[in-house]
Amino acid sequence: MTSIETQVNQPYKYGWVTDIDADTVPAGLNEDVIRMISEKKGEPEFMLDWRLKAFRHWSTMVEPTWANVKYEPIDYQSIAYYSAPKPKKQLTSLDEVDPALLETFEKLGIPISERKRLAGVAVDAVFDSVSVATTFREELDKHGVIFCPFSEAVREHPEIVKKYLGTVVPTNDNFFAALNSAVFTDGSFCYVPKGVRCPLELSTYFRINSAGTGQFERTLIIAEEGAYVSYLEGCSAPMRDENQLHAAVVELVALDNAQIKYSTVQNWYPGDKEGKGGIYNFVTKRGKALKNAKISWTQVETGSAITWKYPSCILQGDNSIGEFYSVAVTNNRQQADTGTKMIHLGKNTRSTIVSKGISAGRSQNTYRGQVKVMKGAENARNYSQCDSMLIGDQCGAHTFPYIDVRNSTTTMEHEASTSKVGEDQIFYCQQRGLSAEDAVSMIVNGFCKEVFRELPMEFAVEAQKLLGISLEGSVG
Amino acid sequence: MIEISNLHASVEGAEILKGINLRVNAGQVHAIMGPNGSGKSTLAQVLAGHPAYDVTEGSVTFEGQDLLDMSPEDRAVGGLFMAFQYPVAIRGITNAYFLRSAVNSLRKSRGEEELDTLDFLDVLDEKLRVIGWDDSLMNRPVNEGFSGGEKKRNEILQLAVLEPKLAILDETDSGLDIDALKIVADAVNKLRTPDNATIVVTHYQRLLNYIQPDFVHVLAGGRIVKSGGKELALELEEKGYDWLTGEPAEAAGVSQ
Numbered sequence: 001m002t003s004i005e006t007q008v009n010q011p012y013k014y015g016w017v018t019d020i021d022a023d024t025v026p027a028g029l030n031e032d033v034i035r036m037i038s039e040k041k042g043e044p045e046f047m048l049d050w051r052l053k054a055f056r057h058w059s060t061m062v063e064p065t066w067a068n069v070k071y072e073p074i075d076y077q078s079i080a081y082y083s084a085p086k087p088k089k090q091l092t093s094l095d096e097v098d099p100a101l102l103e104t105f106e107k108l109g110i111p112i113s114e115r116k117r118l119a120g121v122a123v124d125a126v127f128d129s130v131s132v133a134t135t136f137r138e139e140l141d142k143h144g145v146i147f148c149p150f151s152e153a154v155r156e157h158p159e160i161v162k163k164y165l166g167t168v169v170p171t172n173d174n175f176f177a178a179l180n181s182a183v184f185t186d187g188s189f190c191y192v193p194k195g196v197r198c199p200l201e202l203s204t205y206f207r208i209n210s211a212g213t214g215q216f217e218r219t220l221i222i223a224e225e226g227a228y229v230s231y232l233e234g235c236s237a238p239m240r241d242e243n244q245l246h247a248a249v250v251e252l253v254a255l256d257n258a259q260i261k262y263s264t265v266q267n268w269y270p271g272d273k274e275g276k277g278g279i280y281n282f283v284t285k286r287g288k289a290l291k292n293a294k295i296s297w298t299q300v301e302t303g304s305a306i307t308w309k310y311p312s313c314i315l316q317g318d319n320s321i322g323e324f325y326s327v328a329v330t331n332n333r334q335q336a337d338t339g340t341k342m343i344h345l346g347k348n349t350r351s352t353i354v355s356k357g358i359s360a361g362r363s364q365n366t367y368r369g370q371v372k373v374m375k376g377a378e379n380a381r382n383y384s385q386c387d388s389m390l391i392g393d394q395c396g397a398h399t400f401p402y403i404d405v406r407n408s409t410t411t412m413e414h415e416a417s418t419s420k421v422g423e424d425q426i427f428y429c430q431q432r433g434l435s436a437e438d439a440v441s442m443i444v445n446g447f448c449k450e451v452f453r454e455l456p457m458e459f460a461v462e463a464q465k466l467l468g469i470s471l472e473g474s475v476g
Numbered sequence: 477m478i479e480i481s482n483l484h485a486s487v488e489g490a491e492i493l494k495g496i497n498l499r500v501n502a503g504q505v506h507a508i509m510g511p512n513g514s515g516k517s518t519l520a521q522v523l524a525g526h527p528a529y530d531v532t533e534g535s536v537t538f539e540g541q542d543l544l545d546m547s548p549e550d551r552a553v554g555g556l557f558m559a560f561q562y563p564v565a566i567r568g569i570t571n572a573y574f575l576r577s578a579v580n581s582l583r584k585s586r587g588e589e590e591l592d593t594l595d596f597l598d599v600l601d602e603k604l605r606v607i608g609w610d611d612s613l614m615n616r617p618v619n620e621g622f623s624g625g626e627k628k629r630n631e632i633l634q635l636a637v638l639e640p641k642l643a644i645l646d647e648t649d650s651g652l653d654i655d656a657l658k659i660v661a662d663a664v665n666k667l668r669t670p671d672n673a674t675i676v677v678t679h680y681q682r683l684l685n686y687i688q689p690d691f692v693h694v695l696a697g698g699r700i701v702k703s704g705g706k707e708l709a710l711e712l713e714e715k716g717y718d719w720l721t722g723e724p725a726e727a728a729g730v731s732q
Contacts, residue, residue, distance in 0.1 A: 419567070423527060428564045430548035431524050431557070432578035432634065433585065442577060446568030446617070 025082040031055065034182055037082050041151045041185070044158055054171035054181030061175045067337040068366040068398060069306050071280065074245060081183045081216070145198050145229075146191040150218050153189035160191055164222055168251035168288045168314070176247040177284040180216045187217035187248070192227040192258075201456055203232045219250040223258035223293075230261040232459055245280045246304075252287030252295055256317065259294045260287060263455055265463050268303035270470070273361075275333025278305025285309060286341075291317030297340065298325045298454040300463040302470035305334060310368065312341035315349035315377075322351040325451040327463070329470050330363030330395070339369035339400075344377040344410075353384040356448050358467075359395035360474035370402040373410045380407060386416045389447050391440065391474045419447075441468040477502050477673050478523075478543070478642055483534035485522045491532070492518040494698035500642070503670040507684055507709060508677045510695035511717045516677045517561055519695065520646040523675075524558040525551050539641065552578075553585040555641030559631035559648050565619040571630065572614045575600070575637050582638065603636040607663040624651040632663050643667075644675045649683040661686030681713040696721040 025036055034055055038048040063074075140147050146157060154161055171181040192198050223229050246268070254260045262285075271278025281304040287295035297311035307330075313322025324340040342351035351371065359365040365388070373380045388397035399416055421443050429439030445452070445464055452460045478500050485493040492515045500506050510516050522529045523536065525548035536543040538554060546554065566574065579599070580590040591599065604611055609629075619627050628648055635643055645664070649657055664674065664687050676687055684692070684706065692708040693700045694717070701720050702708065712720075 425564045425566060427524075427526055427548060428560065428566075429578075431552055431560075432574075432638065433549050433552035433582040434578060435547075435549050435581075438577070438581065442569060442574075443566055446566060449568045 025080055027080045028077050029055075029079070029081060029183070033081055037183060037185060040082065041154070043151075043154050046158065046162060047154050050166070050171070051182050054178050055183075057172050058175070058178035058182055061172075061178055063175050067308050068364065068368075068400075069308060069335040069337050071306055071335075074280075076179075079245065082185055139200060140198070143196050143199055144193045145196060146189065147202055148189055150187040150189045150220065151185070153191075153220070157189070157191070160222065161189070161220065164251070164253050165220060166251075168253060168286045169249050169284050174284060176282045177249050180218060180247050180249045180284070184216045184218035184249070187219040187250075188221070188231075189219070190221040190229060190231065192223045192229045194224040195226040196224075197227070198229040201230045201232060203234065215244070215246045215248070217248045219248070220253075221251070221260055221262070222253045223255060223260050225255045226257045227255075228259045230263070230456060232263045232265070232456055234265045234267070234459070234462075244278075245282065248283045248285075250283070250285040250311075252285075254287065254289045254293035254295050254320075256291040257293060258290070259296075261296045261298070261456075262287070262311070263459060264297075264299040264301070265455075265459055265466065266299065266301045266303050266307075267466055267470075269305075270303045270332065270334050271305035273332045273473075275305065278334070279303065280305060281307045281309065283309040285311040286314065287312070287322070288314045288316055289320035289322060291346070292319045293317055294321040294323070296323040296325070296454065298323075298451065300327045300329075300451070300455070300466065301336065301338065302329045302466050304336075307334075307336040307338050309338050310340050310370075312343070313351065314343045314345065315351065315380075316345045318346040319348045320346055321349070323454075324351075324353045324355070325454040326354070327356045327358070327448045327451045327467070328365060328367075329358045329467060330360070330365045331470055331474050332361040332363060334361075334363040335366075336364070337366040337368055339367045341370040341372065342382060344371075344373040344380040344382075347376075347378040349377060349380050351380075351382045353382070353386070354450050355384075355386045356451055357386070357388045357397055358391065358444055358447070358471070359388070359397050360391035360471055362394045364396045364398070366398040366400065368400045368402075370404065371412065372402075372404045373407050375406045377407050377410070379409050379411075380405075381411045382413065384412075384414045385450075386414075387447065388416075388418045389421060389444065390418070391421045391444075391471065437468070437472065440471055440474065444471060477539060479537045480523075481535045481537075483519075483522070483536060484532045485518060485529050486532055487518070487529050492529075492698055493522065495534070496695075496698075496700060498693065498700065500673050500675060502641075502673055503668075504691065505668070505674045505676060505687060505689045507687075507689035507692045507706075508675060508695055509679070509681070509692060509709065509712060511721065512679075514695045515698045516679075516695050517646055520558055520561075520644045520675070520677050523551075523644055524548060524556065549581070550585075552638075552640075553582055556644070557635055557638055557640030557642070558644045558646060559628070559635060561646040561648075561650065563619050563627045563631055565617070565622070567617055567620055569618055570615050571618055571633075572596075572600070574618045575614075575634060578634070578638060600637060603633075607632075607636050607666050609633065609659075609663065625653070625656040628652055628656070628660060632660050636663065636667055640672065642673050642675070644677065646677045647679060648676070649678055649680065657683060658686060681709045684709045694720050 025033060034051050038051060169177050171178050190202060221231060252260045252262060268279040289295045295313050301307050315322050322342050328336045328338050330336050340353055353369055355367050357365040357367050367386050371382045386399050390397055425443055426436050426439045430436060444467055452463055455463055480496050480498040483493050483496040508516050531544055543551060576596045583590050613630055613633060619630060648660060689706050692704055692706060694702045
């Protein structure tokens with residue numbers, strides 16, 4: 001039993017604070033703050049107008065309360081909506097990046113260096129609200145792929161941004177999307193031209209540093225006709241006492257015959273054992289697939305105090321395909337209400353949902369999924385599999401599947417299961433020589449195999465390790 | 477090899493084992509028989525270290541170590557194996573993967589080099605050859621969708637691969653037909669060496685026709701009420717347990 005106690009007392013591995021001068025806008029949300037943000041980012045007029053429109057809309061909206069999660073009311077006026085490290089001058093190469101910043105990235109395990117390049121991964125590292133050191137531009141430039149911070153895209157490629165921004169997640173879509181649309185500071189922008197298969201797996205890391213700063217990142221990925229891109233998002237954040245809001249918006253646009261694969265490994269501070277602190281992850285992610293296009297969401301969510309997100313697919317074009325593979329882990333006092341929405345509009349569309357929820361400690365894990373087949377969606381097919389696993393006696397797993405079918409040629413398959421990792425399974429493994437932690441890890445990994453298979457290889461390993469770490473202390 | 481002395485154990489406050497004394501030496505097979513509720517499986521579980529049971533008195537020395545002070549996985553590292561009466565299923569993990577993890581966990585704890593997939597398959601093939609079985613169970617998820625007989629066979633397969641010093645078979649014969657019984661018993665016999673020992677917990681004498689014990693002990697009311705040679709099993713087959721369950725605790729045997 002001593003080994004379990006040691007594991008339980010291990011602090012959150014990534015918890016520390018970087019000592020950097022942050023240029024923070026005072027707390028509060030009003031049109032002046034928004035103008036300040038837009039000005040600091042040097043945005044063209046259309047962007048400011050878009051933000052203000054969103055803000056005015058947000059001001060009329062009511063915060064939703066239907067999710068199966070509980071949290072203290074958020075005071076939107078007490079959040080500082082902008083925080084950026086003060087750059088000494090324009091950065092043109094890695095050598096010019098603030099060394100303290102680079103050290104931060106080293107600690108997080110993302111060396112912006114040649115090693116990463118050799119592995120074939122481009123990294124756009126985001127520190128708080130400003131993207132730093134976008135790398136490997138030249139490689140991507142050769143193929144005409146644009147991969148840069150969102151704020152840069154607004155300045156350098158406004159016509160593309162204007163064309164697609166808000167077309168998948170309109171500003172009035174929901175409360176948090178509207179908020180994001182008003183105050184987003186940065187994120188990733190990726191554009192892959194016709195017929196191009198992006199040569200590198202694109203990746204982004206995030207970090208929330210200053211106390212009281214919500215992270216509102218905005219990501220837009222466009223794959224033109226016949227293009228392919230695989231994108232990985234991984235997150236980490238330091239320990240804090242007050243909750244920090246993360247209301248991101250991710251829009252994916254896959255034109256005819258294009259494919260976008262979006263993978264997320266999320267490891268934000270989940271709060272302490274009593275449920276104090278931790279990130280609120282209220283995210284809107286959606287992809288639109290045109291004719292013969294395919295969008296796949298793969299996520300491994302282990303962090304955050306509260307996770308509230310439904311990466312979704314609008315299957316607009318005929319023969320389009322949407323996929324959602326998810327592992328959501330909750331431990332101690334974490335809460336999750338997550339799932340997906342598959343909207344079938346075109347003909348012969350197909351969607352696959354594989355959701356694995358793992359609850360431990362006193363956490364609550366909810367799967368909420370919607371499969372909607374509209375009247376004109378002939379021959380739509382959906383396969384859904386929702387599996388819950390409970391570790392211990394004090395956690396909860398809930399499933400709310402919504403099926404809304406308006407076309408009688410639809411084929412739908414839905415499977416659900418609930419299992420428990422109990423004393424007996426762990427004891428069985430122990431009797432064969434495995435420690436309790438290894439047993440839980442093995443059992444859970446077996447449970448999640450179908451989802452891990454969909455992750456880009458290098459991150460499948462990280463995901464498995466993450467699972468082990470996030471379930472520490474759940475045994476005994 | 478293992479010496480159990482005045483072992484008392486309870487579960488949820490109820491005392492099941494009321495002073496067990498037993499010694500098993502290397503090269504021996506001991507059978508533990510007894511009526512339902514006598515504590516046979518409890519004894520097996522307590523030796524394996526199941527957390528639901530509390531040891532309230534007594535001691536167990538295994539290969540010179542204090543067994544009761546060891547975690548279940550450390551007992552396994554020390555060479556103790558239990559074939560479960562009700563093996564659990566583990567979804568998504570194949571037998572091959574599970575066994576390799578177990579083997580490597582044991583090897584690591586013993587300071588030995590771990591086996592990679594190919595080396596492990598060689599070891600596995602060798603074991604299968606010794607007991608004369610094929611590898612049909614290996615790529616299936618652990619006990620998932622297995623019939624009762626397959627589950628018991630899987631326990632013995634693991635026994636073969638892990639090569640323990642002391643194997644405790646907890647009612648391995650329950651739920652098996654004659655053919656399955658013979659297959660299982662045959663394998664157990666083939667794995668016997670002068671250096672290992674087996675404790676066979678069983679309800680019926682039938683298994684003991686195939687796995688011939690050196691000693692038979694009758695457990696009743698949480699105590700060993702009689703010990704003898706394999707003829708004792710035949711006597712029980714004929715007379716049942718009633719004639720023994722009235723006898724006092726002094727009859728508990730400590731075998732040579």
